[in-house]
Amino acid sequence: MAQIKDVAKQAGVSVASVSRVLAGHAGVSESTRQRVLEAVQALDYRPDLAARRLRSRRTDTIGLIVSDIRNPFFTEVSRAVEDMAYQNRMRVILCNADEDPDKEALYLDLMRDENVSGVILSPTLPTLARFRPRDYSFPVVLVDRCDRDTAADAVVLDNVDSAYRLTSHLIEQGHRRIAFIYGATSATGRQRHEGYVTAMATHGLETLATAMPATIDAARAAAAEWVNRRPLPDALAGSNGLILLGLTEALREAHLRFPEQIALAGFDDLPWTRLVEPGVTVIAQPTYDIGQAAIELLLQRIAHPAQSVRRVVLRGELRERGSSAMRKPAGSGSKAMAEG
Amino acid sequence: MAQIKDVAKQAGVSVASVSRVLAGHAGVSESTRQRVLEAVQALDYRPDLAARRLRSRRTDTIGLIVSDIRNPFFTEVSRAVEDMAYQNRMRVILCNADEDPDKEALYLDLMRDENVSGVILSPTLPTLARFRPRDYSFPVVLVDRCDRDTAADAVVLDNVDSAYRLTSHLIEQGHRRIAFIYGATSATGRQRHEGYVTAMATHGLETLATAMPATIDAARAAAAEWVNRRPLPDALAGSNGLILLGLTEALREAHLRFPEQIALAGFDDLPWTRLVEPGVTVIAQPTYDIGQAAIELLLQRIAHPAQSVRRVVLRGELRERGSSAMRKPAGSGSKAMAEG
DNA sequence: GATATATTTGTAAACGATTACATATTTATT
DNA sequence: AATAAATATGTAATCGTTTACAAATATATC
Numbered sequence: 017m018a019q020i021k022d023v024a025k026q027a028g029v030s031v032a033s034v035s036r037v038l039a040g041h042a043g044v045s046e047s048t049r050q051r052v053l054e055a056v057q058a059l060d061y062r063p064d065l066a067a068r069r070l071r072s073r074r075t076d077t078i079g080l081i082v083s084d085i086r087n088p089f090f091t092e093v094s095r096a097v098e099d100m101a102y103q104n105r106m107r108v109i110l111c112n113a114d115e116d117p118d119k120e121a122l123y124l125d126l127m128r129d130e131n132v133s134g135v136i137l138s139p140t141l142p143t144l145a146r147f148r149p150r151d152y153s154f155p156v157v158l159v160d161r162c163d164r165d166t167a168a169d170a171v172v173l174d175n176v177d178s179a180y181r182l183t184s185h186l187i188e189q190g191h192r193r194i195a196f197i198y199g200a201t202s203a204t205g206r207q208r209h210e211g212y213v214t215a216m217a218t219h220g221l222e223t224l225a226t227a228m229p230a231t232i233d234a235a236r237a238a239a240a241e242w243v244n245r246r247p248l249p250d251a252l253a254g255s256n257g258l259i260l261l262g263l264t265e266a267l268r269e270a271h272l273r274f275p276e277q278i279a280l281a282g283f284d285d286l287p288w289t290r291l292v293e294p295g296v297t298v299i300a301q302p303t304y305d306i307g308q309a310a311i312e313l314l315l316q317r318i319a320h321p322a323q324s325v326r327r328v329v330l331r332g333e334l335r336e337r338g339s340s341a342m343r344k345p346a347g348s349g350s351k352a353m354a355e356g
Numbered sequence: 357m358a359q360i361k362d363v364a365k366q367a368g369v370s371v372a373s374v375s376r377v378l379a380g381h382a383g384v385s386e387s388t389r390q391r392v393l394e395a396v397q398a399l400d401y402r403p404d405l406a407a408r409r410l411r412s413r414r415t416d417t418i419g420l421i422v423s424d425i426r427n428p429f430f431t432e433v434s435r436a437v438e439d440m441a442y443q444n445r446m447r448v449i450l451c452n453a454d455e456d457p458d459k460e461a462l463y464l465d466l467m468r469d470e471n472v473s474g475v476i477l478s479p480t481l482p483t484l485a486r487f488r489p490r491d492y493s494f495p496v497v498l499v500d501r502c503d504r505d506t507a508a509d510a511v512v513l514d515n516v517d518s519a520y521r522l523t524s525h526l527i528e529q530g531h532r533r534i535a536f537i538y539g540a541t542s543a544t545g546r547q548r549h550e551g552y553v554t555a556m557a558t559h560g561l562e563t564l565a566t567a568m569p570a571t572i573d574a575a576r577a578a579a580a581e582w583v584n585r586r587p588l589p590d591a592l593a594g595s596n597g598l599i600l601l602g603l604t605e606a607l608r609e610a611h612l613r614f615p616e617q618i619a620l621a622g623f624d625d626l627p628w629t630r631l632v633e634p635g636v637t638v639i640a641q642p643t644y645d646i647g648q649a650a651i652e653l654l655l656q657r658i659a660h661p662a663q664s665v666r667r668v669v670l671r672g673e674l675r676e677r678g679s680s681a682m683r684k685p686a687g688s689g690s691k692a693m694a695e696g
Numbered sequence: 697g698a699t700a701t702a703t704t705t706g707t708a709a710a711c712g713a714t715t716a717c718a719t720a721t722t723t724a725t726t
Numbered sequence: 727a728a729t730a731a732a733t734a735t736g737t738a739a740t741c742g743t744t745t746a747c748a749a750a751t752a753t754a755t756c
Contacts, residue, residue, distance in 0.1 A: 020713060035714055044733095063712085064711085065469055069713090088426075091426060094452075112438050291608060412711085
């Protein structure tokens with residue numbers, strides 16, 4: 017493998033000049049620039065990254081710690097971060113914390129060891145609760161999950177508002193007993209719950225909510241409970257894509273048809289929500305944009321460490337489908353209202 | 357930040373001893389071991405990875421280059437690789453080639469620059485065609501995609517056999533005009549096509565296949581063509597999860613009910629295949645196992661570079677659901693057979 | 697107890713870049 | 727033409743480890 021001194025010799029210049037050319041620094045004549053570039057080409061020289069990182073104390077690497085890689089939301093965010101990072105000559109180390117605070121802490125330590133330029137993190141609740149950017153040796157941008165008072169750069173959905181709109185939509189469609197099944201282990205789940213509660217209160221309706229870990233299985237179990245209760249709720253709503261999937265599975269297992277017997281709605285516009293007849297009403301998240309915004313925020317923060325804290329809030333879009341359709345005044349609806 | 361010499365001073369030993377203790381090398385007395393460990397603890401010393409990598413010429417990093425991170429198959433594989441890698445004190449650099457050979461080549465170059473310990477790769481067709489392990493400075497394990505004669509470690513499904521079994525199942529259910537829509541840009545798609553062709557030939561049936569890029573949109577378009585043709589095929593089969601999704605969408609759009617009007621089957625047991633009534637028949641891949649096997653192969657190869665080439669072939673499991681149900685001798689079936 | 701052998705420790709030379717500083721060269725100003 | 731300022735280049739120190747080699751100490755063998 018060719019080294020920088022080989023290139024210097026070949027080009028007839030000093031190693032310093034080679035380094036300067038490769039770093040794109042000013043103060044080097046066009047003629048040496050050319051000769052260095054030719055020599056680099058001729059020898060197929062590739063700088064040793066370990067040496068460069070040791071001396072320069074920079075890694076040009078960013079860490080991405082997602083809470084659950086199986087959640088398509090995070091897959092899509094990762095994709096965006098990847099794309100943008102490599103376009104900006106940055107490497108990405110991807111870590112999947114699996115909603116486990118310990119694993120998360122471990123990975124944050126690892127980021128310190130790796131001396132990363134910055135980190136994009138979707139924190140679990142405990143980590144978020146005690147999160148202070150100053151505790152880390154690198155800039156951190158939060159994504160998807162963030163408290164109102166967290167003093168850190170962040171990119172999030174308008175969770176409270178989106179949940180409010182989704183719930184209001186269900187109410188407008190004539191549903192009254194709306195059960196909200198949400199992931200209590202994330203700030204996002206809680207905020208969406210808050211939006212749900214507000215919407216219900218605004219319309220003078222009683223809230224029916226179940227908090228649980230945000231997994232398909234937990235959601236299915238939670239939905240099964242609601243489904244066995246009498247009176248049957250008018251509608252089930254889930255706080256994210258995984259939960260919505262669990263709810264849908266539970267309804268299938270209970271042989272309940274939506275929206276005739278029970279309505280359904282939730283978050284994340286995944287491909288399957290259009291496939292299950294007659295389609296599931298959802299709040300669509302601009303997932304790719306969220307990832308893109310996160311890395312842009314991070315790159316800016318790396319460039320300007322002292323700049324003031326920023327928060328990007330993106331709007332969720334309600335996509336109405338058959339699962340939330342208008343409840344008939346007569347029929348099972350009147351029964352539910354009579355009993356409730 | 358504490359350095360190794362600080363630890364050495366604190367423990368009253370030389371830097372060499374500290375290094376040896378931390379590397380777990382033999383030939384260091386228990387008493388120094390203890391004192392070094394205490395000093396490390398006391399100073400919260402963390403070795404500088406850049407320096408270590410420069411001097412030792414090892415990175416303990418593996419590269420994972422997947423063809424399409426949006427494909428849940430690869431998400432699950434990534435999860436397994438991640439888990440196992442970190443358990444083995446290795447870092448993972450994840451790259452998403454997006455089925456683009458150029459991007460793939462770029463990432464392989466990047467792996468060389470990063471001086472990774474090894475790479476797990478699901479190659480596109482062009483890369484696979486000219487793939488020779490000797491061309492790389494690091495060991496490579498192929499995953500999901502591999503030719504019969506590729507001389508490299510690999511973990512794959514029994515693609516030909518699985519497709520044969522899936523097709524045979526459809527035939528046993530009374531379907532005759534079976535259209536196979538497959539991704540022609542991957543070895544896997546081609547092998548599954550081969551299994552389909554063999555099964556059809558065995559039963560003296562004419563093959564009806566469409567080759568296309570393995571995306572949801574392309575699959576939907578391809579399915580739309582089949583659906584508009586007369587006679588209508590008896591069944592549609594897709595060569596992976598993304599394609600199967602596209603086929604299902606196309607049937608929905610054309611308002612064709614399965615299995616009554618047309619049967620459906622494919623690869624990858626994704627959660628939604630159980631949700632769309634009456635369930636979609638699929639070959640399930642042991643995705644997590646595939647990832648796990650890949651990294652195990654890689655770690656072994658790193659430990660024993662000269663050991664002979666290994667291939668792990670995992671068996672796909674047929675999961676019968678309603679979408680492939682028995683075709684009635686009478687009705688639309690007879691019409692299709694009369695016209696075919 | 698002397699010698700040979702095995703074990704433990706320390707010193708200093710790598711690893712391959714970047715960059716501070718000094719020096720040489722060119723250009724501008726008088 | 728002499729001086730000042732700006733630009734271009736080179737030399738050598740440095741980043742923080744690992745590890746080859748030498749030296750010192752402990753253990754075994756006679």
